[in-house]
Structure formats: C-alpha cells, structure tokens
C-alpha cells in the first residue's frame with residue numbers, strides 16, 4: 177500500500193465498511209467485490225437500492241458490473257490513462273474542489289500541468305472506453321457530495337501498482353472526496369489479516385506501527401524494550417527472498433502459514449530457491465506444497481484452537497477466541513516461536529496472548545489503547561486508538577492527513593511489462609472466486625465448497641472460442657514464456673475478446689507457473705494481473 | 715454444546731461468527747446478529763468456516779526429513795534441530811542468510827512475535843508476508 181502512504185501518509189482504508197451504504201456515488205476499480213469481499217459488496221448493493229450510483233471500472237463484466245449504473249470495460253493495464261482522462265474532464269468542466277486543493281494539498285500545479293498535456297482522444301483510444309462514458313463517470317463522481325472509491329488487487333498487482341494507487345488518490349483529492357464521513361478512498365485488503373500483519377511490522381522496513389527500522393529513535397526505543405541490539409538496514413522483500421535462486425543470499429528460511437510454492441509468481445524460481453536452501457522450516461496446518469520441501473514441519477493450531485486478534489480491512493481489531501484445544505499434537509504458532517526463541521538464548525515470557533497485546537500497545541502508538549479485555553466487551557476497536565480511553569477511529573484523515581498535507585503525484589501511462597504478441601496472442605488475467613480462498617489449502621478441504629466449484633476454469637470469449645474451435649468443457653493447454661498448464665474452458669462474454677481469465681486456488685492447475693516476475697519498483701507487488709499466453713486444444 | 719464468538723479467517727471483511735462446539739469438536743458456524751459487519755449474514759465461505767478444522771489431512775505431529783523422507787518426530791527433536799540450524803546459519807551469515815515469512819492468516823500477536831524473533835534473535839530484517847499477493 178505504498179501508493180496511499182506517499183499521498184496521504186497512511187495505507188489503510190479511510191472509511192468503515194458500513195459507511196459505504198450511505199455514499200451517493202461508489203466507484204469500484206480493480207475489485208471483484210462480490211466474490212472477494214462479499215460483505216462490502218452487500219453494502220454497495222444496499223447503497224444502490226437507496227439510490228446511489230455505482231461505477232465499475234473493470235476489464236471484465238463482473239457480477240457487480242451487471243448491477244452498475246456505468247461499467248467502463250477498459251483495456252487491462254490502462255487504469256492510469258483512464259483516471260487521468262477523468263481528472264482532465266473534471267478540470268475542463270470546472271468540477272474540481274479548488275478550496276480543498278488550496279487548503280489541504282500540495283503539488284497541484286504539477287498535476288495540472290501533466291493533465292493539460294494530455295489528449296483526450298488519445299486516451300480514449302488507449303483505454304478502449306468511449307469518451308462519453310469517461311465524461312459521465314467523471315461528472316457523477318465529482319458532482320456528488322459523498323463519493324467513495326474502492327480498489328483491490330486489480331489495481332496493485334501491476335508493474336505500475338503504486339502509480340495506480342496514487343492516481344486514485346489524485347482523483348479523490350482533486351474533488352475533495354476524502355477525510356469526510358461516507359467519502360474516501362478504500363483499499364480492500366485481500367486476506368483476513370493482511371492489515372494486521374502489516375500493522376505488526378511483518379515487513380522488511382518497519383517495526384510494528386509503521387516505525388521505520390532505519391530511524392535511530394524508533395530503533396533505540398525497540399532496543400530498550402527488547403534489551404538487545406537490532407539490525408538497522410531494511411531487509412529483503414518476499415520476492416527478493418523467494419526468487420533469490422540457488423546462488424542468492426538465502427541459506428535458511430522459516431515460513432509460518434504461507435505457501436509461496438503456490439502463491440508466488442514464476443514458481444520455477446521459487447522452487448529453485450527453496451530446494452537449494454541448507455535449511456527450511458515450515459509451520460502450517462496442512463502439508464502444503466511448500467511444507468513438502470521442508471527439513472522440519474511444525475503442525476500448527478488453527479484459528480479455532482487459539483486466542484488472539486485479527487485486524488480487518490477497515491482497521492477493526494477483533495478477538496479470535498479459542499473454541500477447542502489444539503487437535504492432535506498441534507501447538508499454536510506463538511508457542512512454537514517462544515520455544516525456538518528460548519532455545520536460542522532469548523527468553524520470551526508471556527502468560528497469555530493478552531500480554532503480547534500489552535507489549536504491542538506499548539510499542540506501536542496506533543495500537544496504544546488496544547487491550548484484549550476492551551475487545552471482549554465491544555465489537556472491536558478501529559485503530560488509531562491512542563490510549564485506553566480512546567474510542568477508536570472509524571474514518572481516517574478526519575481533520576488532517578496523517579502526513580500533514582495531501583500530496584499530488586502526477587503519473588503517466590506505463591504499459592504492462594508483457595503484452596500479447598504473435599506467439600502468445602492472449603492476455604491472461606487471474607484472481608479469486610467466491611467459493612475458495614487464496615491457495616485453497618483450507619477451503620479445498622470442504623466437500624461442499626469443492627462441489628460448488630471443484631476445478632479451475634479458463635474463461636474465454638465466444639469469438640475466440642469459435643476461432644480455436646473450442647467448446648465449453650474442452651481441455652486446453654495454456655502456455656506462457658515461463659511454463660504451461662492444462663485447464664478446462666468456459667465460454668463466456670464476461671471477458672473481452674483477446675483476454676482470458678482464471679483463478680489460482682487450485683494446486684492441480686498452478687497458474688503461477690505462467691505469471692511474470694516483473695514487479696512494481698516501489699511496493700514490489702508482482703504483476704499477476706497481466707501476462708501473455710498461447711492456447712491449444714488438447 | 716457451546717457457541718464461541720470469534721472472527722472469520724477467510725477475507726478482510728472480518729465477520730463476527732459463532733463456532734458451535736460439541737464434545738471437543740467444532741460442528742458448525744453461524745453469523746452474529748449484532749456484529750457491525752456480519753449483521754446476521756455470512757457468505758458461503760463463512761458458513762463453512764468449520765469444515766477444515768477436523769479434516770483428516772491436518773498435520774498433527776512434527777515432521778523431520780530423514781534419508782529424504784519426512785517422518786514423525788518429537789517436538790523436542792524438531793525444535794532443537796530448527797534452533798540449531800537457524801542459529802548456525804544466522805551466525806555465519808550475520809543474519810543476512812536467513813529469510814522469514816509471516817502470514818496474513820496468523821493473528822496479530824503471532825505476527826508480532828515472529829517479527830520480534832527475526833529482529834531481536836535472528837538479527838535480520840528479512841521478514842515479509844504475502845500482503846501483495
């Protein structure tokens with residue numbers, strides 16, 4: 177979420193989920209909300225029932241797009257030109273919120289200069305969206321008093337992911353649609369506790385509470401509380417580690433509850449890295465593809481067997497309560513870490529997970545007021561929560577941006593790293609579906625969820641299918657420059673001609689063998705959403 | 715039979731869910747009526763939240779590789795060997811040769827402990843999770 181951090185100073189959802197219901201205009205971009213965030217989609221549809229206008233920007237005609245007032249089916253990877261075109265229309269028609277821009281933001285002149293250099297007819301051609309529709313979307317969004325933008329991995333999983341997010345922030349600031357109730361910019365976080373894992377500093381460059389490791393004051397605070405010296409240089413990111421290869425710096429890895437051999441792009445490189453390690457330990461609830469490569473595998477307790485907290489996409493910290501003791505000989509990940517730490521000569525003594533939260537509160541100011549007993553008697557607390565009397569913060573940037581003034585960062589179009597060519601004529605897009613979750617290690621265990629949706633399907637447009645003489649249910653070989661998989665075809669006009677779409681939940685069909693390792697230089701988010709492939713009927 | 719209020723593990727909406735516990739087994743999941751996100755609703759994943767908990771495929775004992783095969787071992791054996799290897803490789807590479815991956819599926823407390831373990835004990839900032847995937 178680096179993009180929001182540079183513009184607003186904080187990378188979290190600015191609204192509460194329920195506020196979406198009271199928006200007048202909802203702009204959804206790069207998010208298949210009905211499938212990936214069902215409860216957020218429910219609020220959007222409630223808002224539509226109450227008369228709100230819904231604008232969906234997505235290359236596919238998703239279920240949400242079918243309910244939309246306006247669906248802009250842009251060419252994949254052209255989010256920036258589309259957003260720039262909307263902003264240009266807003267300037268041309270004097271719909272910008274000049275007072276907000278003057279009082280609350282900086283660097284507007286640079287954005288304006290960039291927008292005035294653009295040619296709308298050219299942007300229409302690049303995005304494949306009619307200028308008329310772009311104009312209507314811009315007018316709807318800018319004229320309403322309460323407009324919300326929701327975006328998801330469709331925006332961040334591009335080589336220009338950070339620039340995409342900045343462009344969304346530009347649009348919101350240009351029209352003053354931030355820092356008010358029912359109005360804002362909301363990144364929808366994919367997995368249940370992504371927000372919490374970031375908040376807790378499971379990141380190479382920050383301690384808990386987004387305090388930079390290379391800042392001496394922060395580091396000294398942590399050194400004082402933890403009574404030991406800490407490394408100052410930021411570490412390697414996920415893909416720098418899993419893609420470092422046989423000759424890279426990685427000699428040993430400890431992996432807790434992740435399955436990089438299914439979730440990361442360019443799997444052959446991940447496999448090379450993992451098999452060349454001198455030591456690999458994995459803690460998980462199932463023997464995942466990654467665990468099968470390990471030297472040591474720890475059986476972890478599931479969420480039903482432990483106590484702790486998760487933080488949802490609206491920054492709400494909530495309790496997870498133990499329902500049953502760990503099954504078999506399982507232990508919680510906390511117990512495993514504490515046992516290892518003790519053996520390495522660093523004692524971690526906690527009576528309970530509530531005590532761990534007390535240490536978090538001591539060190540991370542945004543969690544300072546959060547305690548397990550407060551959570552027990554409420555529906556959770558939304559951070560920042562500055563002290564034990566603080567009620568939490570339903571919407572961010574209430575009176576000022578976290579970083580002071582909002583900063584405009586103008587961005588130009590950056591085409592995807594790999595576009596279709598003669599040898600690989602189709603554009604492959606991948607994502608999630610309603611019935612399964614991430615690499616499927618949990619949901620695939622459910623007989624019912626598997627019956628509803630038991631294998632990966634490749635969505636192909638009827639015109640392409642006719643040309644390839646493929647019928648629904650036929651098996652295809654799909655190949656990219658990096659690898660090939662076998663997959664069943666589903667014919668549908670939900671995808672545009674020339675594009676195909678599937679999802680990555682299924683171990684038998686490892687789509688990430690095909691995807692590309694190009695990544696966004698700032699947020700280091702891999703470009704999953706776009707790569708070029710070839711199809712052959714089997 | 716007990717109903718235990720907890721939080722769904724699947725997506726970032728964070729619905730409030732009651733797990734039904736009978737004789738040490740989780741046998742059902744149902745939404746909380748008053749919870750601000752779930753408001754009496756769950757999606758199909760939430761209604762089947764309990765399905766994987768007692769799956770026969772769950773790992774139930776530590777495993778260690780011997781002669782190329784993963785075989786069951788005691789907790790002490792698995793922990794001792796892991797501590798020894800992480801300590802040895804950490805010391806010889808000054809922490810730089812070690813990588814740690816945390817999880818967006820684990821709790822805040824566990825993520826906190828794992829980054830503390832990486833930084834304070836293994837002396838490396840090579841820690842990340844799949845936020846971006």
Ligand code: SF4
Pocket residue numbers: 213214215722723724725726727728729756757758759760761
């Ligand atoms: S029940 Fe469905 S919508 Fe609610 S948190 Fe779980 S997965 Fe998300």
